[in-house]
Amino acid sequence: MSPRPFRLRKISNPPVISGFKPYGNKKNGGKTESVFLHLEEYEALRLCDYEMLNHHQAAIFMAVSRPTLTRIYSKARQKVAEALVQGRQIIIEGGKIYFDSEWYSCKSCSCYFNNPEKQEEIKECPLCRSSNFMNYEPDHEETEDTLTRCMDICICPSCGFETPHRFGCPCKDEICPECGNNMVRKGAPLIRNL
Amino acid sequence: MKVAITSNGNSLESKLDQRFGRCGYFIIYDTETQGLEFLPNPNKDVQEGAGPASVQLVASRNVQKIISGEFGIKIKSLLDSLKIQMIVLKQPEKSIKEIIDMLNN
Numbered sequence: 001m002s003p004r005p006f007r008l009r010k011i012s013n014p015p016v017i018s019g020f021k022p023y024g025n026k027k028n029g030g031k032t033e034s035v036f037l038h039l040e041e042y043e044a045l046r047l048c049d050y051e052m053l054n055h056h057q058a059a060i061f062m063a064v065s066r067p068t069l070t071r072i073y074s075k076a077r078q079k080v081a082e083a084l085v086q087g088r089q090i091i092i093e094g095g096k097i098y099f100d101s102e103w104y105s106c107k108s109c110s111c112y113f114n115n116p117e118k119q120e121e122i123k124e125c126p127l128c129r130s131s132n133f134m135n136y137e138p139d140h141e142e143t144e145d146t147l148t149r150c151m152d153i154c155i156c157p158s159c160g161f162e163t164p165h166r167f168g169c170p171c172k173d174e175i176c177p178e179c180g181n182n183m184v185r186k187g188a189p190l191i192r193n194l
Numbered sequence: 195m196k197v198a199i200t201s202n203g204n205s206l207e208s209k210l211d212q213r214f215g216r217c218g219y220f221i222i223y224d225t226e227t228q229g230l231e232f233l234p235n236p237n238k239d240v241q242e243g244a245g246p247a248s249v250q251l252v253a254s255r256n257v258q259k260i261i262s263g264e265f266g267i268k269i270k271s272l273l274d275s276l277k278i279q280m281i282v283l284k285q286p287e288k289s290i291k292e293i294i295d296m297l298n299n
Contacts, residue, residue: 111282113281116277127281
């Protein structure tokens, strides 16, 4: 069985340089093998050590799970340390990544467009030249709210007060704010208290 | 600057094609000379890989922007590396003439 395919890592911007060269190598004139730092590892270093994000936040930025981010990050540190200690050149390239091309949506002609030139800021819609555009975030809805929301309703068996059910909180643990009774799931068969 | 527009016919009255890789025609419009070039898409009925082949065709004309209804997953990263701007216009009723007018004003 083949292993599960890699999830592509999201990188916001390519690095400004493509590598580092050591200097002043006394031993063998700097003729050692280079260390290949993958772009995803560079991004993990950037997010965790430069932007000072925690692993959870960095993982969300790179669209991977938290443990995966930690694995990428530790690999990155290992490689950088290796290069420092052994006086080896660092080349930043490769890795399973995609660039987070920023998408914008124009309000006046209702089109979507991206920005291929990362360094330059977009000032007008490329189609209708209006400046009435905004950042388009397709993943906007996938916040914690959607994770905790579900269609069920909690109902109070004595006074009939209804509230949306919260995911992960059993209805019987919810207290009715009106009369102080324990609530039940709406539509579920009523459990009789004997 | 050259702009590619996906079209389902080879006239100015044709409508914007909602697919990129398997569109009928590519219309290359030069904003400086106002010149138009109609390219029939050879990858229209290809089973697989129509997107990358179309990118190659369009990129060979030194296009800087592409207007289409949709771009596939394979194409997005390709166009990103070629620094070609994607413009997604989800309006299949728009004619090529209207789009060119929008680009001109």
